[in-house]
Amino acid sequence: MQFEKSTFTFLKDLQKNNDRDWFADHKEVYLKAQKNAKNIFSEIHKNMQMHDEIEKSKMMRIYRDVRFSTDKTPYKAHFANSYSRLGASLRGGYFLRIRPGESFLAGGFWEPSKEDLFRIRKEIEQDASEIRAILEAKEFQKHFGNQFESFSELKTAPRGFDKEHPDVDLLRKKGFIASKSFTDEQVLSENFTVEVDKSFRALRPFFNLFSDILTTNLNGESLI
Template identity: 70%
Template sequence: MQFNKSSFQFLKDLKKNNNRDWFAEQKPRFIEAQDNAKALYASIRKNLEEHDEIEKFKLFRIYRDVRFSKDKTPYKPHFAGSFSRLGKHLRGGYFLRIRPGESFLAGGFWEPNKEDLFRIRKEIEIDASEMRAILDDKNYQKYFGGKFDGDELKTAPKGFDKEHPDIDLIRKKGYIAVRNFTDAEVLDPDFINEVDRTFKALRPFFNYMSDVLTTNLNGESII
């Protein structure tokens, strides 16, 4: 299973012709590309379920909500989907976007709620060695460059020491691993397997975060 060149070309054309008249004329091409995308994401989910438990999948709509946006183009020139892990015990989620010139996958914790974020920060404050070991892991280094992406505070969060040796991790607003893909990589027949190998590299991170977010600071279960 792979993403077709014709589907990729449709997204390129949509970016250049992002208006309702063009889209209406090209509706058959959209349906064909969307079907291709659905099949691709279904194959990715099947691979994921060989080594993880996935509760739900969401393929995001191509139609943009322009009500509160300065950008009034009506369509997203990409396909994107998210995979949620099973239940309260398995935390974290997977994400993949296919967009010419801007394709990427990500996994982790984007904008966690304030309780989860505080719990993660407190764990790092007490002992960041496990988190550092994850970032230093050879597979995590290979696929994600040994870092977290996303926004962070300019200084320490309230109640945390700005001189703490792990303040670079504590001031993160989220903990996201990101890998970018070239167009050639997306169109490669081995793309879905490469996505799966990359997602597998997140498991030590997800396992650690699941342990943290399902226990209190004494290591006692809260679920």
């Protein structure tokens, strides 16, 4: 099972003709492309269940809510899907977006709650060696490089933390995300779902460590 070229053609055309009249005239083409994407996302979900517990797989709507967006075009010129892990002890989430020229997958903690972010920072403050080990692991670097991304960062250490702390680069982050980009050729290849699954598997040590951090106190005692 793979993405069809016609799915990419639809998305490229939508980028150039992002208006309601054009979309209405090409509704059947959209439905075919949507079905192809949904089947791929389902295949990936099935593969993930072999090595993780996924509570929910959700394909994002193509219709943009323009009330809360600076982009006022009515449609998102991509297909995207999120995968939520099961239960309070399995933290972290997966995400995949397919957009010509800008496809990527990601996983981690995009906007952790105030309490979760503080707990992660306290762990970093006390001992960041295990987190650093994740970033230095061969398999993680193969898929995601050697650093976490964040939707935003503080300019200095957060209030109450040492500005000269050796791991201040981690303390400054407001989220912890690993992401990987794909070329159009990679997305359209026969083994794309396999490559996505390999990348998601590479996130497990990261998820396992952060799940442990977020479900224990600084003494390692369980909170659940």
